[in-house]
Amino acid sequence: MAETIIHWFMNTMAGLPEELIVFVVSMIPIVELRGGIICSSLLHLPLWRGVLFCLLGNAIPVPFILLFITPIFTWLKKTRLFRPLVERLEERSLGKSEQIRRVEFLGLALFVGIPLPGTGAWTGSLIAALLDIRFRKALPAVYLGLLIATVIMCVVSYFIPWLITSVI
Numbered sequence: 001m002a003e004t005i006i007h008w009f010m011n012t013m014a015g016l017p018e019e020l021i022v023f024v025v026s027m028i029p030i031v032e033l034r035g036g037i038i039c040s041s042l043l044h045l046p047l048w049r050g051v052l053f054c055l056l057g058n059a060i061p062v063p064f065i066l067l068f069i070t071p072i073f074t075w076l077k078k079t080r081l082f083r084p085l086v087e088r089l090e091e092r093s094l095g096k097s098e099q100i101r102r103v104e105f106l107g108l109a110l111f112v113g114i115p116l117p118g119t120g121a122w123t124g125s126l127i128a129a130l131l132d133i134r135f136r137k138a139l140p141a142v143y144l145g146l147l148i149a150t151v152i153m154c155v156v157s158y159f160i161p162w163l164i165t166s167v168i
Contacts, residue, residue, distance in 0.1 A: 018043045019053045026057030029122040033058040033146055034115045034153050041157035050158075051150055058121050062142050065125035066135050090130060092118075097127045104133055105141045112145025115152055121145065 013021045022045065026036030033054045040050025073090065076082040096118060100107040112124035121142050128138035 018045055019049060022050055023053045023057040026054040027061060030120070032120040032122060033149050034120070037150065037153035037157045041161065047154060047158050051154065055146060055150060058146055059143060062121050062125050063135075063139060065122065066129050066138050066142075069126055069129045089126070093123060093126045094130055096123065097131060100124075100127055100133075101131065104131075105137055108133065108138060108141035109144040109148065112142050113148025113152070115149055120149070 013024065018040075021043065022036050022040045025031055025039045026033050028035070036054035036057055037050060040054060043050075045053075073086050076086045096111070100111055108124055108128055111119050111127070112121050124142050124145060125138070128142065133141075
């Protein structure tokens with residue numbers, strides 16, 4: 001699914017600067033930095049430029065999610081239309097929060113950093129907000145997780161393909 005979204009963005013945004021495409025892809029929930037690094041690699045951006053724009057794109061929404069998602073959810077739950085959606089989002093996010101509850105900082109950093117489906121900066125920030133983890137603790141944990149995810153995804157998207165083409 002993430003690959004389909006990435007290709008759609010690459011086709012839709014064709015003609016725009018590649019860095020902007022990578023930046024926007026990295027801001028999108030679900031795809032996030034992981035998709036941005038893959039997109040960057042597919043666009044043949046140099047590693048450092050791809051990483052820079054992916055990190056910026058995925059890092060920008062984090063403080064806003066941490067600060068504003070709880071009041072937004074509270075407000076949305078007062079409406080009949082959005083209540084079921086918000087409750088489902090809260091339930092799914094909190095269902096993934098057990099490891100974060102035990103060791104807040106490290107748990108949150110690893111949750112964001114290990115590239116598995118349903119993890120990432122958006123979900124990690126949402127969980128941190130719902131668990132009332134203090135902003136001063138949650139923000140650095142999510143950003144550390146982004147750095148971990150960056151290293152893993154760079155190995156998968158840049159180093160392994162380079163290694164394969166170098167050997168062959």
